[in-house]
Amino acid sequence: MGTAGCRLGYSDRVTGHVNGLGRNLDGVRRGNLSTVLRLVHRTGAASRSQITQFTGLNRSTVAALVGELVERELVVENDPEATSRVGRPSPIVTPHRGPVAIAVNPEVDAITVAIVGLSARVDRRVRREVDHPVTPQETAQIVAQELAGLSAELADRRVVGIGLAVPGLVRSADNTVRWAPHLAWTDSAIVPLVEAATGRPARAGNDASLGGWAEHLFGVGRGIDDLIYLNGGASGIGGGVISAGSALGGHRGFAGEFGQNRPGFTDPADQRTVHGTLEDEVSRARLLAVLGIPGGDEAALEAALVNSSTPAVREELARQRRVLAVALSNAINVLNPELVVLGGFLASVYASGPEELERDVAALAVSAAWEGTRIRPAGLGEDRLMIGAAELAFSALLADPAGDF
Amino acid sequence: MGTAGCRLGYSDRVTGHVNGLGRNLDGVRRGNLSTVLRLVHRTGAASRSQITQFTGLNRSTVAALVGELVERELVVENDPEATSRVGRPSPIVTPHRGPVAIAVNPEVDAITVAIVGLSARVDRRVRREVDHPVTPQETAQIVAQELAGLSAELADRRVVGIGLAVPGLVRSADNTVRWAPHLAWTDSAIVPLVEAATGRPARAGNDASLGGWAEHLFGVGRGIDDLIYLNGGASGIGGGVISAGSALGGHRGFAGEFGQNRPGFTDPADQRTVHGTLEDEVSRARLLAVLGIPGGDEAALEAALVNSSTPAVREELARQRRVLAVALSNAINVLNPELVVLGGFLASVYASGPEELERDVAALAVSAAWEGTRIRPAGLGEDRLMIGAAELAFSALLADPAGDF
DNA sequence: GTAATATGTTGTTCGAATCAACAATCAAAA
């Protein structure tokens, strides 16, 4: 059982009281139920004795906690596996099949809706193509329709809530979409719309931040409490910061906008724009242009990069690596992460010359800060956003498993 | 009573168990004692009824908690003040005079030692000049000597511990000074040396990060849970990040090295160095050079800037403002702070043209991220580092007031 | 087959917060 870190929440806390910082017995019970459920949720399966070790609680207490979670149909206890170890075998606790989250990702060209179980696996995934940028109202309608279409699959399951991964800035205080340029949403109260259309509780978050959260929980960042995540998408570069096991949101929840930064350059010749942002300089569009192909998905780009490695392509990749290296070294100086996760086309940029990128970062960053840091491509595929969004929907349940949902 | 935020710790957590995440009754008690003591420590004085409101705990519980803290000589209950409000007056709880921290700041030219009370006031401050950069061994010796010299003043008080604010990178895991360029310390185990020389527990931290922590607790950042702090010193630019009320340390504790970043430039003509860092471009030395004065302290620089505002000085200030604006906007995009605190000569750079700097930052940063953000000069004077270092010494006591110290 | 080890199970104990009732102290109204 890998150590699952210490802080456990995506923008929620567990204290005794709803208001105030005091702790009481209720808070202890709630916190312990939450800790056990989170552990099972994250690891996928944990024996009772492992839970005892992890929590430091008494055997009998763990038995009571697991018992309550079983009663609430949140976890299942299975017969112990053969472990070839001395002592009485311990039953294996796994997430219950029942509870599910609905993950939603509205994009310019399509809205993706997925059913995600408490074991963080995407059970079903539907993609509804749209011929025009959808409004929040249309989005809510489509989500409701797709949900109705999935009713057969959801018959024997319990929908806990809906999580939306939105390509834009989401204000954490009220889950309002402050600005989503590609969808042309401004100050949109998407969450109440979705809640009204579906009759289910919803939450929204920034797509890239949720992707980073998913990588922290279930991807290459599993068990790593300090990481930064940068995702290269068609529309730019988004990101997220995990610090001490918690997602860093900032004052309003807008943190992680690495793509909008003004990059520094080690070589002035690398600069392609005037007053440009990182995502103007390091971009998918520039790679496609030099490759001479119109577009396509992530795999197509990766394949094209591998196949056609002309000098022009190699040089553009090298340039983007150099610019990225400055941006990463700055982030490493400020945040001192253990891991830098690169997703989308940034993973391709990294893959084109990992040693070169790492050498440049090492030269630029404070050497002590870089010492313990690694760079890795993202581990989760296209399920990343769905898993992150589902986590948002599960967050209330995970924070208070005994609440009414 | 200003809301004192939610997360409460400088790199320490309050859970039930020493190991593991489980919560138990011991943890509840410890956490509540900690919360009450922290509140009194931060606010300087709080009535019992205010503590009740803040914690959300029952009156009788608060009475018991305060009673225990009184018994342990950590707080004092005084007669209520005349409040002109209905109802029975509530006694005022203030920090006890007894417990003190010893704050230490080793620098190239001197070692400063201070006595700081639980009310976060610097009671005494001694400065020992040195004619050569001191070694860790010499530092420990000097601290022990100064402490002996202060023994009369410490006679009726209880020294809780020693906190060192070191101008260098301090590894959080073992409090080792990884690298302090100006002191020429590398991988120095200063903490055990000080502990051996004084017989008291010690902790070390980065000076700028501790300054930021002090500003968050007692300066302009009081009550603000998301801020970034940049300090301009003679030797460069250091900083710290407070996120969700906790100091952001990163994986090893090296976070906050804003000064080592490679800056972006809105105008190529602003660049003075090749491959330079932010602290090469925005520096105290460049200001002194254009002013034509050799050195001096913070106040001298500020006075010189106010008096001699030649075009050359104004232009250098404007240039540094422009470069700083890019650096700040990048940090704001990534961290979305509510407040940016500028200390040292950076406060002077800001003061030379607050509107201009803010206008530039507004133009560069993601507008939504900048919206709720303010920039302010640091509020604490030269006591900042001493208060921050003392906080380090108090941290164990604050986390567990019932422990043995 | 027996010993050793680890873990589940059960009933009891302990500790901390809560609650209710009462006392104390103030301001404002009568």
Added chain:
DNA sequence: TTTTGATTGTTGATTCGAACAACATATTAC
């Protein structure tokens, strides 16, 4: 000046959850 209402401190009984100890169970090692 007295009365009323509001707020808070104080006290003893209650409640609830984790810890504990003793015992039961299941596995490996010899």
